[in-house]
């Protein structure tokens with residue numbers, strides 16, 4: 173049995189901020205008996221999004237797995253989120269362990285702890301939860317009485333910096349693999365937790381997971397370093413585990429229409445809507461985009477399934493806003509039909525639809541008009557990403573300035589007053605001039621808007637993020653721009669915008685300083701040595717590194733200086749250094765399906781485009797022939813798109 177900590181916790185909740193976030197019992201949440209399996213052992217998971225409830229609850233990945241697992245009568249899954257420092261202090265003082273929000277059970281009582289990392293800045297929150305949960309920080313110190321700690325999500329494509337703290341990592345789509353893992357755990361428990369030929373039962377369980385080929389168990393791989401500090405080799409230390417661990421790809425999204433019972437948060441969260449993922453993957457080939465590269469190929473949900481999921485979600489949640497989610501939603505082959513048919517269905521019903529991300533072309537205005545038919549008109553966001561045409565060619569984001577101006581002209585002439593443009597700073601080969609072009613573009617946007625609308629009150633907000641090179645992308649070899657130069661470049665841009673008397677006041681400018689990007693860079697392309705830095709930061713009080721009010725750059729740098737002393741490498745070595753073709757990258761033994769030589773050729777193409785010696789564009793393989801990135805043959809997958817030719821009928825009145 174596992175006893176609830178709620179009786180002790182409850183007395184302290186009035187003294188902490190937003191206590192409702194720790195209470196659980198949300199609409200559509202699930203609480204099961206501890207021994208829920210009708211026969212045989214129950215397999216128990218805690219799922220954690222390592223951030224505060226308000227960020228973690230809306231996370232689709234966790235919601236999907238929570239449901240998929242709980243649908244099985246022999247599996248119990250509960251959720252936990254990072255607790256704020258005020259509650260942490262109370263928990264430490266009163267000896268309350270990290271608990272689940274569903275039945276308030278200590279997370280240390282479960283068989284598995286699955287963490288979903290969208291960003292590396294959640295690593296210190298993982299360590300805090302382990303410590304509060306009385307689970308040894310280091311995987312080697314755990315026994316069969318402790319949960320198996322498994323990392324997933326995009327950051328798990330290079331889990332090396334957290335290799336010492338996790339027992340395993342899974343790459344790719346989680347729906348099927350969590351069930352496969354559960355079956356391995358059930359069999360092992362049913363057999364009386366044998367040790368087999370391993371030194372302990374826990375090692376035997378990890379071995380069983382590793383030999384499936386779909387679960388990476390870091391301790392079964394030895395890393396050796398050369399004198400120059402780079403990795404010399406990563407080799408399995410057992411014959412029965414694969415040399416490379418493969419990502420998992422779910423091929424039939426229509427067969428997995430989750431979440432089917434979306435959670436309705438009790439406290440305010442970052443998204444107050446229900447989302448339906450309309451397709452997974454992206455093959456546009458933007459060279460900076462890790463999400464696009466690691467989720468290939470494109471797999472669409474059919475218009476019929478999307479319609480059914482929207483209907484079901486609205487009925488089960490009462491949300492009045494539905495987001496149609498994906499990496500580039502306007503690219504769905506039937507997005508026009510989806511928009512029109514859903515707008516027809518929900519005419520006069522107070523249901524608004526939104527596309528969180530939009531491509532820069534005028535078609536989006538037609539879409540946006542459909543989406544705003546039944547509800548409020550949300551802002552329009554476009555992401556040209558690169559400031560100059562040259563830069564956009566280097567990153568393979570083929571948006572011309574004229575495309576952008578045409579699109580915003582259509583928006584302003586259809587009544588929009590506000591357009592948001594998203595850019596990155598610090599892209600490979602970028603100069604000050606490329607970034608200053610953003611000011612010129614924004615001025616042209618305002619001038620065009622005033623002209624087509626005949627009004628003066630229009631605005632354009634320029635939002636800029638610092639570029640962080642990511643594993644499994646063509647830019648994985650690139651040097652990251654140091655944060656001082658990033659900040660200086662953006663200071664010049666801001667001055668350029670502000671100095672303009674005609675347009676400057678109509679242009680908003682959003683940018684956070686470049687320091688968190690430097691830490692993200694260290695964690696994204698780090699190896700196992702970086703684990704010591706993460707641990708030192710956490711021991712020094714580091715938590716919630718994704719929150720500017722909690723993040724401390726100085727703490728990270730001081731920890732890195734100390735933890736990396738004597739290794740021959742430092743933060744600059746991990747971040748601002750360009751890598752060569754022959755270097756063994758920390759994630760080379762983790763197989764995203766992308767062919768490393770293809771990635772390298774694409775990186776060289778980017779450099780050739782940058783210096784003008786070539787003019788190559790990688791097109792989208794959804795609509796052009798395959799260009800052999802390697803994913804489909806390696807993973808046994810294929811592009812799966814419509815059109816289906818089907819339409820959504822009006823809902824019948826019951």
Ligand code: SF4
Pocket residue numbers: 455468469470793794798799800801802803804805810811
């Ligand atoms: S293997 Fe070919 S079709 Fe498949 S994602 Fe890569 S380029 Fe596209």
